[in-house]
Amino acid sequence: MNIKYKLISLFFRQKTKAECHEVLLTNNTYYQNLSEKNKYTFQIRTLLFLWTTNFSSDSGFSINQKMKIIISSAFVQITFGLKTDTLEKFNDIFVTPRAYSYKNNPAIFDGDVNPNTKKINMSWPAIAQGFEIADDGLNLSIHEFGHCLIFENASRSYLSRIFNENDFDHWKKHAANKFQKIKSKDNKVLRDYAGTNLIELFSVSLETFFEQPEYFENNEPKLYFSMTKLLKQDPRNKLNPTGK
Numbered sequence: 001m002n003i004k005y006k007l008i009s010l011f012f013r014q015k016t017k018a019e020c021h022e023v024l025l026t027n028n029t030y031y032q033n034l035s036e037k038n039k040y041t042f043q044i045r046t047l048l049f050l051w052t053t054n055f056s057s058d059s060g061f062s063i064n065q066k067m068k069i070i071i072s073s074a075f076v077q078i079t080f081g082l083k084t085d086t087l088e089k090f091n092d093i094f095v096t097p098r099a100y101s102y103k104n105n106p107a108i109f110d111g112d113v114n115p116n117t118k119k120i121n122m123s124w125p126a127i128a129q130g131f132e133i134a135d136d137g138l139n140l141s142i143h144e145f146g147h148c149l150i151f152e153n154a155s156r157s158y159l160s161r162i163f164n165e166n167d168f169d170h171w172k173k174h175a176a177n178k179f180q181k182i183k184s185k186d187n188k189v190l191r192d193y194a195g196t197n198l199i200e201l202f203s204v205s206l207e208t209f210f211e212q213p214e215y216f217e218n219n220e221p222k223l224y225f226s227m228t229k230l231l232k233q234d235p236r237n238k239l240n241p242t243g244k
């Protein structure tokens with residue numbers, strides 16, 4: 001494990017780490033499949049993310065440590081190959097007990113990220129289902145954190161960007177290609193919602209990348225490998241996705 005996480009791990013009590021391990025082991029398939037060494041790094045990154053994030057909920061609905069660990073694990077999963085291990089701007093997660101809607105808007109949401117208020121809203125049943133069914137290409141937390149990464153990457157200064165500029169351009173090129181395929185109804189692999197815009201295409205790609213990597217690679221290899229490069233990991237290698 002790198003020295004940074006060794007040091008950070010000293011700040012967390014043994015009991016906290018053991019609880020984190022237990023929750024991840026019973027709820028996160030990606031974690032279950034990791035080598036012991038990777039599991040430990042994953043645990044520390046999960047606790048670090050959790051510790052730097054404010055979780056809140058409606059009165060009458062309480063969000064416990066287990067829920068926080070499960071939500072945080074989605075962020076750790078996406079960024080496991082990257083240096084970025086926390087968010088600087090999107091530090092508030094609001095969890096609702098059910099799907100919700102906004103005033104003057106008939107649409108019902110399971111999750112959304114507001115780039116103005118920097119708030120992430122998600123409904124707990126949809127979060128939980130995202131992890132319970134780990135191979136259907138649907139994971140709300142991964143989806144919403146995907147939006148945060150795009151927004152934050154754009155707002156950070158050149159040197160502290162989350163994504164390597166060339167890798168991101170490379171991804172955009174293949175994403176634009178895929179976008180055209182969806183528009184001309186020649187779409188496999190990603191659900192059609194990805195055709196909304198490139199931001200949605202990124203999040204839907206992430207969900208499929210982690211939940212159906214073999215299927216993704218078989219059918220859209222160029223887009224798939226542009227993502228392994230961008231995220232510096234290949235989820236088909238379950239023991240050691242980052243190859244480190």
Ligand SMILES: [Zn+2]
Nearest residue numbers: 143147200203
């Ligand atoms: Zn979205």
